[in-house]
Amino acid sequence: MSIRIGxxxxxxxxxxxxxxxxxxxxxxxxxxxxxxNPKTVQTLTGIPVFHIDDAIRxxxxxxxxxxxxxxxxxxxxxxxxxxxYFNVVDSFDTHAKIPQHAKNVQxxxxxxxxxxxxxxxxxxxxxxxxxxxxxAILPNGNEYTFWGKGVSQGHSDAIxxxxxxxxxxxxxxxxxxxxxxxRNGENPTLATGEKHERECFxxxxxxADKARIENEIKTMPNYFADYKTTVHFIxxxxxxxxxxxxxxxxxxxxSGATGVNGEHKHVIEYSLKLxxxxxxxxSVLAACARAVFRMNQEGMYGCKTLFDVPxxxxxxxxxxxxxxxxx
Amino acid sequence: MSIRIGxxxxxxxxxxxxxxxxxxxxxxxxxxxxxxNPKTVQTLTGIPVFHIDDAIRxxxxxxxxxxxxxxxxxxxxxxxxxxxYFNVVDSFDTHAKIPQHAKNVQxxxxxxxxxxxxxxxxxxxxxxxxxxxxxAILPNGNEYTFWGKGVSQGHSDAIxxxxxxxxxxxxxxxxxxxxxxxRNGENPTLATGEKHERECFxxxxxxADKARIENEIKTMPNYFADYKTTVHFIxxxxxxxxxxxxxxxxxxxxSGATGVNGEHKHVIEYSLKLxxxxxxxxSVLAACARAVFRMNQEGMYGCKTLFDVPxxxxxxxxxxxxxxxxx
Numbered sequence: 001m002s003i004r005i006g007x008x009x010x011x012x013x014x015x016x017x018x019x020x021x022x023x024x025x026x027x028x029x030x031x032x033x034x035x036x037n038p039k040t041v042q043t044l045t046g047i048p049v050f051h052i053d054d055a056i057r058x059x060x061x062x063x064x065x066x067x068x069x070x071x072x073x074x075x076x077x078x079x080x081x082x083x084x085y086f087n088v089v090d091s092f093d094t095h096a097k098i099p100q101h102a103k104n105v106q107x108x109x110x111x112x113x114x115x116x117x118x119x120x121x122x123x124x125x126x127x128x129x130x131x132x133x134x135x136a137i138l139p140n141g142n143e144y145t146f147w148g149k150g151v152s153q154g155h156s157d158a159i160x161x162x163x164x165x166x167x168x169x170x171x172x173x174x175x176x177x178x179x180x181x182x183r184n185g186e187n188p189t190l191a192t193g194e195k196h197e198r199e200c201f202x203x204x205x206x207x208a209d210k211a212r213i214e215n216e217i218k219t220m221p222n223y224f225a226d227y228k229t230t231v232h233f234i235x236x237x238x239x240x241x242x243x244x245x246x247x248x249x250x251x252x253x254x255s256g257a258t259g260v261n262g263e264h265k266h267v268i269e270y271s272l273k274l275x276x277x278x279x280x281x282x283s284v285l286a287a288c289a290r291a292v293f294r295m296n297q298e299g300m301y302g303c304k305t306l307f308d309v310p311x312x313x314x315x316x317x318x319x320x321x322x323x324x325x326x327x
Numbered sequence: 328m329s330i331r332i333g334x335x336x337x338x339x340x341x342x343x344x345x346x347x348x349x350x351x352x353x354x355x356x357x358x359x360x361x362x363x364n365p366k367t368v369q370t371l372t373g374i375p376v377f378h379i380d381d382a383i384r385x386x387x388x389x390x391x392x393x394x395x396x397x398x399x400x401x402x403x404x405x406x407x408x409x410x411x412y413f414n415v416v417d418s419f420d421t422h423a424k425i426p427q428h429a430k431n432v433q434x435x436x437x438x439x440x441x442x443x444x445x446x447x448x449x450x451x452x453x454x455x456x457x458x459x460x461x462x463a464i465l466p467n468g469n470e471y472t473f474w475g476k477g478v479s480q481g482h483s484d485a486i487x488x489x490x491x492x493x494x495x496x497x498x499x500x501x502x503x504x505x506x507x508x509x510r511n512g513e514n515p516t517l518a519t520g521e522k523h524e525r526e527c528f529x530x531x532x533x534x535a536d537k538a539r540i541e542n543e544i545k546t547m548p549n550y551f552a553d554y555k556t557t558v559h560f561i562x563x564x565x566x567x568x569x570x571x572x573x574x575x576x577x578x579x580x581x582s583g584a585t586g587v588n589g590e591h592k593h594v595i596e597y598s599l600k601l602x603x604x605x606x607x608x609x610s611v612l613a614a615c616a617r618a619v620f621r622m623n624q625e626g627m628y629g630c631k632t633l634f635d636v637p638x639x640x641x642x643x644x645x646x647x648x649x650x651x652x653x654x
């Protein structure tokens with residue numbers, strides 16, 4: 001019997017979940033829930049569409065609801081609300097607000113005896129796991145998270161708000177010198193601006209003052225001022241042709257020492273290179289839905305994160321297969 | 328209150344566990360157990376030494392026994408035996424025999440209500456986790472494990488058995504071309520010999536026929552015949568000076584595709600670069616002992632692997648710290 005999945009929200013993430021479910025024979029997409037008029041929404045794989053107001057009524061048809069809204073306003077409301085009725089998975093990614101979100105969700109899920117897994121994806125998510133495992137194994141060490149090469153939508157948006165900019169795409173790129181110092185076990189102290197550079201592809205309006213635009217970008221506080229920033233002016237055609245995708249990725253590196261006097265160095269590196277940020281995140285969410293269903297069956301109620309999930313619950317394979325082939 | 332650890336066997340792995348415990352304030356080394364006369368054994372950090380025959384009598388003084396024997400003959404006997412009396416962790420690494428070992432240990436641990444975690448280390452262990460997580464997230468993909476650059480003790484031993492060889496060290500090195508093809512998402516089909524090359528540093532006896540030795544190495548079935556193999560003859564002094572350590576490492580790479588037609592490629596890579604194979608393995612074992620203690624407290628009895636361990640149990644940090652700082 002397959003695990004029945006609901007998809008709550010149908011943007012990039014929701015579509016990614018729909019596609020991820022299609023790759024997993026043990027998961028079945030039961031419905032997409034949208035704020036729009038369901039008749040105007042066409043799903044990629046034919047999963048039926050419902051209005052979000054109809055979700056609660058479908059409680060007995062859905063084993064796990066995957067929440068595909070945004071972290072700014074959707075999830076802080078939706079996750080605690082829906083955890084009263086469903087096992088849920090979300091990708092809440094505002095790092096500083098995770099503890100509060102966890103508390104809100106815990107209260108709802110504990111009472112309802114549902115299982116609610118928050119902050120799944122790649123960061124938070126797989127990168128968090130890389131940080132936890134590597135720091136547990138090498139307590140005497142330092143840890144570094146690098147992002148990129150990839151598109152930062154927040155930084156691209158910031159450029160687009162500058163007068164005279166038609167469109168823009170910003171890539172966050174890890175600095176090779178910083179990466180090498182970390183991999184060599186030099187344990188450097190690095191501010192974010194010393195780990196990354198920023199490359200901007202900008203389409204300027206006809207007659208716009210490019211020197212002023214470039215200066216406004218490079219001096220923008222928080223976003224660019226502390227970084228080595230490069231600005232390329234290109235045509236709209238080139239932007240659409242060469243910079244249409246939303247690739248991302250990054251790496252978590254921990255370097256640590258063991259031995260009588262720390263004489264042996266070790267480097268653990270976990271890296272991701274993703275053509276589609278949203279579809280990878282969605283793939284993590286789908287695997288987490290499988291785990292959440294099983295955890296709930298075993299009575300593991302309340303708010304969970306990937307830290308709490310026995311890895312075996314994420315896999316569609318049997319225990320015997322895993323011990324024989326993957327261990 | 329700290330978790331009281333016993334160390335069963337005191338070779339490279341046992342010494343590594345002793346040093347790992349010293350890095351972890353919540354773990355306390357209670358005793359080293361040896362087959363030798365305890366009076367002849369001096370520990371690195373002053374942990375008292377006992378004869379293995381005295382272990383069972385210390386059942387109420389030890390929370391977790393870490394087994395530091397070998398997979399060929401020690402662990403198949405010791406793990407099921409000691410799991411009758413203690414929570415245990417072992418590093419059983421004969422991949423083909425893991426399912427049988429798991430069955431034997433399960434029978435003992437289930438009956439005694441102990442928790443017995445087998446096959447911890449880096450492969451099996453952290454590499455197994457990398458394989459499981461990445462295949463659960465990207466079911467439509469291929470997976471590759473590369474070993475090295477590192478010393479293979481089995482291959483070094485094989486060279487030493489050749490007539491006229493005084494000493495030798497063999498490095499297993501991943502082939503850069505194969506690595507690149509995998510990272511590019513080309514999904515190549517690769518035999519082990521197409522993923523690695525072998526570099527040998529050999530000390531020949533005075534007057535020995537080097538051409539014959541080199542030929543015997545390069546044509547040795549299973550060990551070298553299927554690999555690109557390079558042989559360097561060096562002096563004993565150079566071998567001792569430059570090739571004394573036992574570094575190792577490797578990487579698990581999964582490349583997978585998502586999207587409507589698999590149009591988006593993703594690459595997940597987990598890599599280790601280790602100065603000391605044994606000490607890194609020991610560090611994993613120590614973290615696992617922490618997890619095993621907690622799992623046992625929660626009633627999770629029987630034979631477990633890292634696949635079954637909620638990652639949070641491996642960490643010495645509190646849940647609040649982890650949600651705030653690492654997630």
